[in-house]
Amino acid sequence: MAEEEPRVENVIIIGSGPAAHTAAIYTARAELMPLLFEGLLAGGVAAGGQLTTTTDVENFPGFPEGVSGMEITERFRAQSVNMGTRILTETISSVDFGSFPYTVKSENGTVTRTKALVIASGATAKRMDIPGAGDNGFWQRGVSACAVCDGAAPFFRGxxxxxxxxxDSAMEEATFLTKYGSKVYIVVRRDVLRASKTMQQRARANPKIEFLYSHAVTEALGSGKLLEQLRIKNLKTEEERIIDCNGLFFAIGHLPNTQFVSHAVDTDDQGYIITKPDSTATNVRGVFACGD
Structure with missing residues (x-):
């Protein structure tokens, strides 16, 4: 008996942030019956993307008192479902553009085909290659790239x-961490901040925050299973010293989650998808990109 061909979808959307759900809402309203893959801890982040790692969203219309990142992503999802979007909590591993309709595969083994593809897969927080801070060191044992996700852990308190x-991310994370830590250092390689004036002022006004300008963390240290200290270096004087620290958080930007399509879809030197001018269309027919 011949193997049954996967169902052909009108449109598949990959992602779970505001761009993905906006695409879902519009395509659902157009009666295209979209299928959205929201990811299962894609890039180590829960469905909802980077917004789930944000404490308060203050610049989205309709929420005069602000809204938590988790709450607003839940609202996005509920609206998409209400409009008729089908959602699978699976991460896409590959897309075959060799024949049309395109074949989409998830890490769970789900195989689907689609006439159109919307890539809104977002980005993943960058990590630094610091001795002692990697997978064989104190990563997830005192070292993290998400203060909102991990900052309330018992071993960070006090x-x-x-x-x-x-x-801005660094200022927000540091301010958030002052709820739990006894003190929060912000280590900045340069002697100035890139953050917006509002975020700078908020961080500087917090008595628990200390800025270490022109410094770099050169090593994560600990005698047991958890991080205990950091070796830091003054980049102007070359002087090194050790500070007590039980939690190290990276807030240095993101890498785009586009590796599963970069073999066919044009990207820039950082991996971000290139779209046509004034359009979300990519170089591949029927493939669109939006969001981060």
Whole structure:
């Protein structure tokens, strides 16, 4: 008996953030019956993407008091479902563009085909290659790339913590961590911040936060299973010293989650998908990209 061909979808959407759900809502309203793959801890982040790692969203219309990242992503999802979007909590592993309709495979083994594909897979927080901070060191044992996800862990409470970065994310994470840590260092390679004035002012006004400008973390240290100290270096004087620290958080930007389509879809040197001017269309027919 011949193997049954996978169902052909009108449109498959990959992602779970605001761009993915906007695409889902519009295509559902157009009666295209979209199928959305929201990912299962894709890039180590829960469905909902980077918004789930944000404490308060203050710049989205309709929420004068602000709204938590988790709550707003739940609302996005509920609206998509209400419009008729079907959602699978699976991560896409590959897309075969060799024949049309395109074949889409998930890590769970689900195989589908589609006439159109919307890539809204977002980005994953970058990690730094610091001795002692990797998978064979204190990663997830005191080292993290998500303060909102991990900051409330018992072994961070009442302890000195450190955030690496100089942008808005670093300011937000450091401010959030002051709820739990006894002190929060912000380590910045340069002598200025990239963060917006509002976020800078908020961080500087917090008595628990100390800025270490022109510094770098050179090693994560600990005598047991958990992080205990950091070796830091003054980049101007070359002086090194050790500080007590039980939590190290990276807030240094993101890498796009596009590796599963980069063999066919044009990307820039950082891996972000290139779209045509004033359009979401890519170089591949029927393939569109949006969001981060």
């Amino acid at each position: 302890k000195p913590l450190t955030v690496i970065g100089g942008g």
